[in-house]
Amino acid sequence: MIMKMPDKGSDWEELRQEMIDRGAGDAKWREGKTAVYVFNAGEDVARVQKEAYTLYMSENGLGPLAFPSLKQMEDEVVGMGLALLNGNDQSAGTITSGGTDSITMAIKAARDFAFDNKAIKGQPNIVAPWSAHPAFDKAAKLMSLEVRRIPVAGSLLADVGAMAESVDANTIMLIGSAPSFPYGLIDPIEALGDIAEQKDLWLHVDACVGGYIAPFVRMNGADIPPFDFEISSVKSISADLHKYGYCAKGASTVLFRDKTLHQYMIFDCDNWPGGRMITPTLAGTRPGGAISAAWAVMNYLGIAGYCEKQKQVTDARQAVEQGVRQLGFDILGSPQLGIIAFSHPTLDVYAIYSQMFAKGWFSGLTTEPKALHLMLSPFHRSVTHTYLEDLAASIEIVKAGETDSVGEVRYS
Ligand SMILES: Cc1ncc(COP(=O)(O)O)c(C=O)c1O
Incomplete structure (x- = not known):
């Protein structure tokens, strides 16, 4: 693409609004629906x-x-x-x-x-x-x-x-x-x-x-x-x-x-x-x-602040672990930190991913074995329940055979 620069400059407030509008179609990380690329430790940390x-x-x-x-x-x-x-x-x-x-x-x-x-x-x-x-x-x-x-x-x-x-x-x-x-x-x-x-x-x-x-x-x-x-x-x-x-x-x-x-x-x-x-x-x-x-x-968080934030990540991971096991997934290994990946013995996880994507979730996938992948932040602790509900609903749609599957795992 080649694009001529505007002949005259624009008002900053208008530009600012346009930038915000452009982001409307982006991954919904502020709602906790993105589990890759963004690490959301809360408004206070973002301000610092x-x-x-x-x-x-x-x-x-x-x-x-x-x-x-x-x-x-x-x-x-x-x-x-x-x-x-x-x-x-x-x-x-x-x-x-x-x-x-x-x-x-x-x-x-x-x-x-x-x-x-x-x-x-x-x-x-x-x-x-x-x-x-x-x-x-x-x-x-x-x-x-x-x-x-x-x-x-x-x-x-x-x-x-x-x-x-x-x-x-x-x-x-x-x-x-x-x-x-x-x-x-x-x-x-x-x-x-x-x-x-x-x-x-x-x-x-x-x-x-x-x-x-x-x-x-x-x-x-x-x-x-x-x-x-x-x-x-x-x-x-x-x-x-x-x-x-x-x-x-x-x-x-x-x-x-x-x-x-x-x-x-x-x-x-x-x-x-x-x-x-x-x-x-x-x-x-x-x-x-x-x-x-x-x-x-x-310096804002200090050791105590990080311990608290990382406890929230651990809690989120454990809630996801428990929930996805109940939904029939197998967790890859024994994750101890903020990343968790889980495969399914019978269902196409890429098809489940497509359904989750349609519900606004953006996360990773792995290729071998095929698995759903989450890189969790402290903020996710507050949305694990919604994630698991949407996952359960996605599974039902996939079981009914009404879905496409993502073809390729890629990050750009
Ligand atoms: C294990 C590991 N190493 C290296 C990198 C590269 O980091 P960056 O994207 O900041 O260059 C990543 C990024 O996710 C990673 O997960």
């Missing part, structure tokens, strides 16, 4: 995000000398992330624009570390469970690396033995998810850690979804297995602030066991006429608002 974002909206994280305030906020956010994920005084990290950025930068660091410390001959590779996020493939494509996706075990968790067999002298990274996006299950990170230790490998834990929920669910009493720097061979972790950290979008953390590893991520260039430019992440300009909003939300 918005106001804190606008306070530093024009400032640029690219310039720590110009904006020491942002640098201080970033250091504190990273410090809080490290404390939650069992880092120590030697650990370091950076705020990035999101999970894909964090994963890309962790891989870049592991690759450069391997070039310096290992005898890499030929194309480097990374070894991941099949359930790992496509961000690994995107990063690998950018850096001409091979991705070895290894089928998951019957438990839908990373098959540690098969992954170990796939490692060779050119492997620069072993990957586990905490949890994986499709199944919401935490891979056996300790066992992956043993392999990493034996084979002297960089283990990255993708905790983009789990990093800012799992510690609080554990504090609330759940038996969450070790998945972070508590395991000595975990070298880096991606943990998204804009997911279960309830921060404004455009914010994740990439964390490293120690400062020397973190240094491999940073890009430092002075070979141009503009002077030395140091950029830690994939971006150049970094929105100050994403950093300031993250700082504000973390």
Whole structure:
């Protein structure tokens, strides 16, 4: 599409209204009917995000000398992330624009570390469970690396033995998810850690979804297995602030066991006429608002606030678990965090999805096995009843054979 800009500007109030009207056909996340893309922790948190974002909206994280305030906020956010994920005084990290950025930068660091410390001959590779996020493939494509996706075990968790067999002298990274996006299950990170230790490998834990929920669910009493720097061979972790950290979008953390590893991520260039430019992440300009909003939300909620919000997520998940079991679904594995996926032994879940979509629900699906997928927020606790009622009604329609089925699972 090519479109000429209006000859004259418009009144802001009119534009504002038009923007609101345009959103009328979008997913109904404010009503709690969306269980992917949006993390709704309530009006108060949204207000903190918005106001804190606008306070530093024009400032640029690219310039720590110009904006020491942002640098201080970033250091504190990273410090809080490290404390939650069992880092120590030697650990370091950076705020990035999101999970894909964090994963890309962790891989870049592991690759450069391997070039310096290992005898890499030929194309480097990374070894991941099949359930790992496509961000690994995107990063690998950018850096001409091979991705070895290894089928998951019957438990839908990373098959540690098969992954170990796939490692060779050119492997620069072993990957586990905490949890994986499709199944919401935490891979056996300790066992992956043993392999990493034996084979002297960089283990990255993708905790983009789990990093800012799992510690609080554990504090609330759940038996969450070790998945972070508590395991000595975990070298880096991606943990998204804009997911279960309830921060404004455009914010994740990439964390490293120690400062020397973190240094491999940073890009430092002075070979141009503009002077030395140091950029830690994939971006150049970094929105100050994403950093300031993250700082504000973390300080607004504090440990007690997060424990409360994550308890609401747990309650929502447990209510859904119980309800869908009664409706005849099988839950994939034993989810412990905010994602839950469930298949049906006889009915076409994609047909059920179509009915739910017609009722205004927007969520995910998985392909193997075919399952309905929900990424739950605190707000969902108040709508699980409606969800389950609509699900029951959808099942009846599908049983009566009166429905279409979504053909393909896609996110864009
Ligand atoms: C496990 C996991 N890793 C990485 C990502 C990528 O995060 P982002 O969309 O912020 O780039 C996601 C996104 O949902 C994810 O679920």
